[in-house]
Amino acid sequence: MAYDPEKYREKREKVLGIKKRGIGFGTLAAIVSLLVVAGLGAVTVPRAVSYMATRNLDDAIFKLESGASWPKTAISELSAMEGVKQIVQDKNGSRLVVTYDHRKVKTDAVIEGFVRQDLKVTLLNEINHRQHRTTMENEEEDGEAP
Protein backbone atom coordinates (compact mmCIF):
# COMPACT_ATOMS: atom_id res chain seq x y z
CA MET A 1 0.00 0.00 0.00
CA ALA A 2 1.31 3.46 -0.91
CA TYR A 3 2.52 5.48 2.02
CA ASP A 4 0.13 8.27 2.99
CA PRO A 5 1.79 10.79 5.33
CA GLU A 6 -1.64 12.04 6.43
CA LYS A 7 -2.81 8.65 7.70
CA TYR A 8 -0.93 8.75 11.00
CA ARG A 9 -0.62 12.52 11.32
CA GLU A 10 -2.34 12.55 14.73
CA LYS A 11 0.02 9.94 16.15
CA ARG A 12 3.04 11.70 14.67
CA GLU A 13 1.98 15.00 16.20
CA LYS A 14 1.54 13.36 19.60
CA VAL A 15 5.05 11.93 19.42
CA LEU A 16 6.53 15.25 18.34
CA GLY A 17 4.59 17.09 21.06
CA ILE A 18 2.71 19.24 18.53
CA LYS A 19 -0.62 17.87 19.67
CA LYS A 20 -0.89 18.16 23.45
CA ARG A 21 -2.70 15.48 25.39
CA GLY A 22 -4.81 17.40 27.86
CA ILE A 23 -3.41 19.90 30.33
CA GLY A 24 -0.09 19.00 31.90
CA PHE A 25 0.33 18.89 35.66
CA GLY A 26 2.61 21.95 35.60
CA THR A 27 0.11 23.99 33.61
CA LEU A 28 -2.76 22.90 35.85
CA ALA A 29 -0.76 23.75 38.98
CA ALA A 30 0.11 27.16 37.54
CA ILE A 31 -3.54 27.88 36.69
CA VAL A 32 -4.74 26.86 40.17
CA SER A 33 -1.98 28.94 41.80
CA LEU A 34 -2.88 31.96 39.68
CA LEU A 35 -6.56 31.60 40.61
CA VAL A 36 -5.70 31.40 44.31
CA VAL A 37 -3.36 34.40 44.09
CA ALA A 38 -5.94 36.37 42.06
CA GLY A 39 -8.65 35.52 44.59
CA LEU A 40 -6.51 36.57 47.53
CA GLY A 41 -5.48 39.68 45.62
CA ALA A 42 -9.10 40.60 44.90
CA VAL A 43 -9.79 40.48 48.64
CA THR A 44 -6.63 42.06 50.03
CA VAL A 45 -5.62 44.66 47.43
CA PRO A 46 -8.70 46.93 47.79
CA ARG A 47 -8.32 46.76 51.57
CA ALA A 48 -4.65 47.60 51.36
CA VAL A 49 -5.34 50.52 48.97
CA SER A 50 -8.11 51.78 51.25
CA TYR A 51 -5.84 51.49 54.28
CA MET A 52 -3.02 53.38 52.57
CA ALA A 53 -5.43 56.15 51.54
CA THR A 54 -6.96 56.64 54.98
CA ARG A 55 -4.28 55.68 57.50
CA ASN A 56 -3.38 59.34 58.30
CA LEU A 57 -6.93 60.57 58.59
CA ASP A 58 -8.68 61.39 61.84
CA ASP A 59 -12.25 62.45 62.50
CA ALA A 60 -13.21 65.21 64.91
CA ILE A 61 -16.89 65.43 65.88
CA PHE A 62 -18.21 68.86 66.83
CA LYS A 63 -21.53 70.39 67.80
CA LEU A 64 -22.51 74.00 68.35
CA GLU A 65 -22.97 74.87 71.97
CA SER A 66 -26.25 76.53 71.02
CA GLY A 67 -27.52 73.27 69.53
CA ALA A 68 -28.42 75.10 66.29
CA SER A 69 -27.73 73.87 62.79
CA TRP A 70 -24.33 74.55 61.29
CA PRO A 71 -24.14 77.65 59.07
CA LYS A 72 -23.14 76.86 55.46
CA THR A 73 -20.49 79.59 55.41
CA ALA A 74 -18.70 77.94 58.33
CA ILE A 75 -18.65 74.59 56.55
CA SER A 76 -17.38 76.04 53.27
CA GLU A 77 -14.64 78.01 55.02
CA LEU A 78 -13.54 74.98 56.96
CA SER A 79 -13.48 72.92 53.77
CA ALA A 80 -10.89 75.31 52.33
CA MET A 81 -8.50 74.68 55.23
CA GLU A 82 -5.37 72.75 54.25
CA GLY A 83 -5.48 69.18 55.49
CA VAL A 84 -9.25 69.00 55.82
CA LYS A 85 -10.47 66.21 53.57
CA GLN A 86 -14.17 65.95 54.24
CA ILE A 87 -16.93 67.55 56.28
CA VAL A 88 -20.13 65.66 56.96
CA GLN A 89 -23.21 66.72 58.88
CA ASP A 90 -25.44 64.19 60.58
CA LYS A 91 -29.06 63.83 59.54
CA ASN A 92 -30.52 66.50 61.82
CA GLY A 93 -27.60 68.84 61.13
CA SER A 94 -26.50 69.26 64.75
CA ARG A 95 -23.23 67.35 64.61
CA LEU A 96 -20.35 68.04 62.26
CA VAL A 97 -17.77 65.41 61.46
CA VAL A 98 -14.50 66.88 60.18
CA THR A 99 -12.10 64.43 58.52
CA TYR A 100 -8.56 65.72 58.38
CA ASP A 101 -4.99 64.59 57.75
CA HIS A 102 -3.33 64.68 61.17
CA ARG A 103 0.07 65.27 59.56
CA LYS A 104 -1.07 68.61 58.13
CA VAL A 105 -3.56 69.99 60.61
CA LYS A 106 -4.37 69.52 64.30
CA THR A 107 -7.75 69.64 66.05
CA ASP A 108 -6.76 72.92 67.74
CA ALA A 109 -6.37 74.56 64.35
CA VAL A 110 -9.86 73.41 63.35
CA ILE A 111 -11.29 74.83 66.59
CA GLU A 112 -9.45 78.10 65.95
CA GLY A 113 -11.16 78.22 62.56
CA PHE A 114 -14.56 78.04 64.30
CA VAL A 115 -13.52 80.70 66.81
CA ARG A 116 -12.57 83.05 63.96
CA GLN A 117 -16.17 82.74 62.78
CA ASP A 118 -17.55 83.47 66.27
CA LEU A 119 -18.86 79.96 66.62
CA LYS A 120 -18.83 78.36 70.06
CA VAL A 121 -18.30 74.66 69.55
CA THR A 122 -17.94 71.59 71.68
CA LEU A 123 -15.54 68.85 70.64
CA LEU A 124 -17.49 65.65 71.22
CA ASN A 125 -14.89 63.13 70.11
CA GLU A 126 -11.63 62.57 68.25
CA ILE A 127 -11.24 59.21 66.58
CA ASN A 128 -9.31 57.51 63.85
CA HIS A 129 -11.21 57.91 60.57
CA ARG A 130 -11.23 54.18 59.68
CA GLN A 131 -12.34 53.21 63.15
CA HIS A 132 -15.11 55.82 63.03
CA ARG A 133 -16.25 54.62 59.61
CA THR A 134 -16.41 51.02 60.85
CA THR A 135 -18.44 52.13 63.87
CA MET A 136 -20.85 54.07 61.64
CA GLU A 137 -21.27 51.07 59.31
CA ASN A 138 -21.97 48.80 62.29
CA GLU A 139 -24.51 51.26 63.65
CA GLU A 140 -26.21 51.44 60.26
CA GLU A 141 -26.38 47.65 60.10
CA ASP A 142 -27.88 47.57 63.58
CA GLY A 143 -30.45 50.16 62.47
CA GLU A 144 -29.22 52.87 64.81
CA ALA A 145 -29.42 56.44 63.66
CA PRO A 146 -26.01 58.04 63.06
Added chain:
Amino acid sequence: MAEVKHLIEVRGLKKTYQSGYIRVEAVRNMDFFIDDAEFVTLMGRSGSGKSTLLSILGALNHPTGGKVMVDSLDIYALTSEQRADFRSEYIGFIFQSFQLIPYLTVLENVKLPMAVTGRKKKIQDRMAEEVIERVGLTAKSLRLPDQLSGGEQERVAIARAIVNKPPLILADEPTGNLDSKTAGDIMGLLKSLNSDGHTVIVVTHNPDMESYAGRTIRVRDGECFV
Protein backbone atom coordinates in the same frame (compact mmCIF):
# COMPACT_ATOMS: atom_id res chain seq x y z
CA MET B 1 9.73 16.41 7.78
CA ALA B 2 12.11 14.25 5.75
CA GLU B 3 10.96 13.07 2.32
CA VAL B 4 9.92 9.44 2.63
CA LYS B 5 7.97 7.10 0.41
CA HIS B 6 7.40 4.14 2.72
CA LEU B 7 6.03 3.63 6.22
CA ILE B 8 9.38 2.21 7.34
CA GLU B 9 12.69 3.08 5.75
CA VAL B 10 15.93 1.59 7.01
CA ARG B 11 19.10 3.19 5.68
CA GLY B 12 22.67 2.08 6.31
CA LEU B 13 21.70 0.41 9.58
CA LYS B 14 24.51 -0.94 11.75
CA LYS B 15 24.58 -2.44 15.21
CA THR B 16 27.73 -3.55 16.91
CA TYR B 17 27.96 -5.09 20.36
CA GLN B 18 31.24 -4.81 22.18
CA SER B 19 31.96 -7.16 25.04
CA GLY B 20 35.51 -6.78 26.29
CA TYR B 21 37.77 -7.58 23.31
CA ILE B 22 34.94 -9.25 21.45
CA ARG B 23 33.17 -7.18 18.85
CA VAL B 24 29.97 -8.56 17.36
CA GLU B 25 28.49 -6.98 14.28
CA ALA B 26 24.87 -8.02 14.71
CA VAL B 27 23.58 -5.76 11.92
CA ARG B 28 25.77 -4.71 9.02
CA ASN B 29 24.74 -1.93 6.68
CA MET B 30 21.11 -2.87 6.10
CA ASP B 31 18.89 -0.97 3.68
CA PHE B 32 15.27 -1.85 3.10
CA PHE B 33 11.77 -0.47 3.33
CA ILE B 34 8.39 -1.76 4.45
CA ASP B 35 5.14 -0.30 3.17
CA ASP B 36 2.02 0.49 5.13
CA ALA B 37 -0.21 -2.56 5.74
CA GLU B 38 2.43 -5.02 4.58
CA PHE B 39 2.91 -8.43 6.21
CA VAL B 40 6.61 -9.12 6.30
CA THR B 41 8.53 -12.00 7.82
CA LEU B 42 12.13 -11.58 8.88
CA MET B 43 13.61 -14.99 8.30
CA GLY B 44 16.98 -16.15 9.45
CA ARG B 45 18.84 -18.68 11.53
CA SER B 46 19.54 -18.25 15.19
CA GLY B 47 22.15 -15.52 15.69
CA SER B 48 21.59 -13.98 12.28
CA GLY B 49 20.63 -10.62 13.77
CA LYS B 50 16.90 -10.71 13.11
CA SER B 51 15.82 -10.14 16.73
CA THR B 52 18.32 -7.29 17.04
CA LEU B 53 16.83 -5.81 13.89
CA LEU B 54 13.32 -6.17 15.29
CA SER B 55 14.28 -4.44 18.55
CA ILE B 56 15.84 -1.60 16.55
CA LEU B 57 12.67 -1.27 14.46
CA GLY B 58 10.71 -1.18 17.72
CA ALA B 59 12.73 1.78 19.06
CA LEU B 60 14.15 -0.39 21.83
CA ASN B 61 17.76 -0.72 20.73
CA HIS B 62 19.86 2.23 19.62
CA PRO B 63 21.75 1.39 16.42
CA THR B 64 25.47 2.06 16.07
CA GLY B 65 24.89 3.74 12.72
CA GLY B 66 22.29 4.46 10.07
CA LYS B 67 18.72 5.62 10.25
CA VAL B 68 15.32 4.10 10.92
CA MET B 69 12.48 6.23 9.61
CA VAL B 70 8.95 5.28 10.62
CA ASP B 71 6.13 7.44 9.30
CA SER B 72 8.80 10.02 8.43
CA LEU B 73 10.05 10.08 12.04
CA ASP B 74 13.76 9.43 12.46
CA ILE B 75 13.09 7.43 15.61
CA TYR B 76 16.62 7.54 17.00
CA ALA B 77 16.81 11.30 16.52
CA LEU B 78 13.84 11.67 18.91
CA THR B 79 14.34 12.41 22.60
CA SER B 80 13.94 9.39 24.88
CA GLU B 81 10.57 10.75 26.00
CA GLN B 82 9.39 11.15 22.40
CA ARG B 83 10.66 7.65 21.64
CA ALA B 84 8.61 6.29 24.55
CA ASP B 85 5.58 8.07 23.08
CA PHE B 86 6.48 6.64 19.70
CA ARG B 87 6.45 3.10 21.09
CA SER B 88 3.13 3.74 22.79
CA GLU B 89 1.51 5.23 19.69
CA TYR B 90 3.00 3.16 16.88
CA ILE B 91 4.20 -0.21 18.12
CA GLY B 92 2.54 -3.34 19.42
CA PHE B 93 5.03 -5.96 20.59
CA ILE B 94 4.36 -9.68 20.70
CA PHE B 95 6.99 -11.82 22.40
CA GLN B 96 7.73 -15.51 22.08
CA SER B 97 7.39 -16.02 25.82
CA PHE B 98 4.16 -13.95 25.95
CA GLN B 99 5.46 -11.76 28.85
CA LEU B 100 2.07 -11.67 30.57
CA ILE B 101 1.82 -10.53 34.19
CA PRO B 102 0.91 -13.76 36.04
CA TYR B 103 -1.14 -12.15 38.83
CA LEU B 104 -3.28 -10.01 36.50
CA THR B 105 -6.35 -11.30 34.68
CA VAL B 106 -6.59 -11.39 30.89
CA LEU B 107 -8.54 -8.12 30.93
CA GLU B 108 -6.02 -6.41 33.23
CA ASN B 109 -3.07 -7.62 31.15
CA VAL B 110 -4.67 -6.29 27.99
CA LYS B 111 -5.37 -2.93 29.62
CA LEU B 112 -1.76 -2.46 30.75
CA PRO B 113 -0.47 -0.56 27.67
CA MET B 114 -3.31 1.93 28.10
CA ALA B 115 -2.17 2.91 31.59
CA VAL B 116 0.02 5.66 30.15
CA THR B 117 -2.43 6.91 27.52
CA GLY B 118 -4.57 8.98 29.87
CA ARG B 119 -7.79 7.48 28.50
CA LYS B 120 -10.79 7.26 30.81
CA LYS B 121 -11.34 3.93 32.57
CA LYS B 122 -14.63 3.29 30.76
CA ILE B 123 -13.00 3.79 27.38
CA GLN B 124 -10.07 1.58 28.41
CA ASP B 125 -12.48 -1.18 29.46
CA ARG B 126 -14.42 -0.94 26.21
CA MET B 127 -11.27 -0.98 24.04
CA ALA B 128 -9.84 -3.94 26.00
CA GLU B 129 -13.11 -5.89 25.72
CA GLU B 130 -13.19 -5.24 21.97
CA VAL B 131 -9.72 -6.67 21.35
CA ILE B 132 -10.32 -9.61 23.70
CA GLU B 133 -13.38 -10.40 21.61
CA ARG B 134 -11.26 -9.95 18.48
CA VAL B 135 -8.88 -12.72 19.65
CA GLY B 136 -11.77 -14.92 20.79
CA LEU B 137 -11.21 -14.86 24.54
CA THR B 138 -14.28 -13.01 25.84
CA ALA B 139 -15.38 -16.00 27.92
CA LYS B 140 -11.96 -16.13 29.61
CA SER B 141 -11.31 -12.45 30.20
CA LEU B 142 -11.33 -12.82 33.98
CA ARG B 143 -8.92 -15.76 34.08
CA LEU B 144 -5.29 -15.58 35.09
CA PRO B 145 -2.63 -16.44 32.46
CA ASP B 146 -1.75 -19.79 34.06
CA GLN B 147 -5.38 -20.86 33.61
CA LEU B 148 -4.95 -20.56 29.83
CA SER B 149 -3.28 -22.74 27.19
CA GLY B 150 -0.14 -21.55 25.37
CA GLY B 151 -2.16 -20.55 22.32
CA GLU B 152 -4.61 -18.60 24.46
CA GLN B 153 -1.78 -16.83 26.25
CA GLU B 154 -0.38 -15.84 22.87
CA ARG B 155 -3.80 -14.48 21.95
CA VAL B 156 -3.77 -12.38 25.12
CA ALA B 157 -0.33 -11.09 24.13
CA ILE B 158 -1.71 -10.20 20.69
CA ALA B 159 -4.74 -8.47 22.23
CA ARG B 160 -2.40 -6.48 24.48
CA ALA B 161 -0.26 -5.55 21.46
CA ILE B 162 -3.18 -4.20 19.44
CA VAL B 163 -5.24 -2.55 22.18
CA ASN B 164 -3.75 0.91 21.54
CA LYS B 165 -4.46 0.44 17.81
CA PRO B 166 -0.80 0.70 16.75
CA PRO B 167 -0.10 0.85 13.02
CA LEU B 168 2.83 -1.53 13.45
CA ILE B 169 2.83 -4.98 15.07
CA LEU B 170 6.23 -6.51 15.77
CA ALA B 171 6.25 -10.17 16.71
CA ASP B 172 9.38 -12.01 17.78
CA GLU B 173 8.95 -15.75 17.14
CA PRO B 174 5.27 -15.60 18.14
CA THR B 175 4.77 -19.28 17.37
CA GLY B 176 8.02 -20.55 18.82
CA ASN B 177 6.37 -22.13 21.87
CA LEU B 178 3.26 -23.45 20.15
CA ASP B 179 2.32 -26.68 18.40
CA SER B 180 1.92 -26.45 14.64
CA LYS B 181 -1.89 -26.23 14.63
CA THR B 182 -1.99 -23.47 17.27
CA ALA B 183 0.90 -21.72 15.47
CA GLY B 184 -1.16 -21.75 12.29
CA ASP B 185 -4.13 -20.24 14.18
CA ILE B 186 -1.94 -17.47 15.59
CA MET B 187 -0.45 -16.67 12.19
CA GLY B 188 -4.00 -16.64 10.80
CA LEU B 189 -4.94 -14.12 13.47
CA LEU B 190 -1.93 -11.95 12.61
CA LYS B 191 -2.90 -12.21 8.94
CA SER B 192 -6.41 -11.01 9.73
CA LEU B 193 -4.98 -8.07 11.72
CA ASN B 194 -2.89 -7.28 8.65
CA SER B 195 -6.07 -7.36 6.56
CA ASP B 196 -7.51 -4.78 8.99
CA GLY B 197 -4.68 -2.42 8.06
CA HIS B 198 -1.97 -3.20 10.60
CA THR B 199 1.56 -3.52 9.28
CA VAL B 200 2.87 -6.81 10.66
CA ILE B 201 6.52 -7.78 10.95
CA VAL B 202 7.17 -11.28 12.23
CA VAL B 203 10.58 -12.62 13.13
CA THR B 204 10.71 -16.35 12.61
CA HIS B 205 13.08 -19.13 11.71
CA ASN B 206 10.19 -21.38 10.67
CA PRO B 207 9.84 -21.52 6.83
CA ASP B 208 6.22 -22.66 7.21
CA MET B 209 5.31 -19.15 8.41
CA GLU B 210 6.52 -17.62 5.17
CA SER B 211 3.27 -18.51 3.43
CA TYR B 212 1.31 -16.04 5.58
CA ALA B 213 3.50 -13.09 4.64
CA GLY B 214 3.31 -10.93 1.57
CA ARG B 215 7.07 -10.57 1.56
CA THR B 216 10.07 -12.06 3.29
CA ILE B 217 13.26 -10.30 4.25
CA ARG B 218 16.05 -12.81 4.80
CA VAL B 219 18.65 -11.98 7.40
CA ARG B 220 22.01 -13.70 7.30
CA ASP B 221 25.08 -12.79 9.34
CA GLY B 222 23.80 -9.30 10.01
CA GLU B 223 22.91 -8.53 6.43
CA CYS B 224 19.51 -8.55 4.81
CA PHE B 225 18.44 -9.93 1.46
CA VAL B 226 15.14 -8.52 0.30
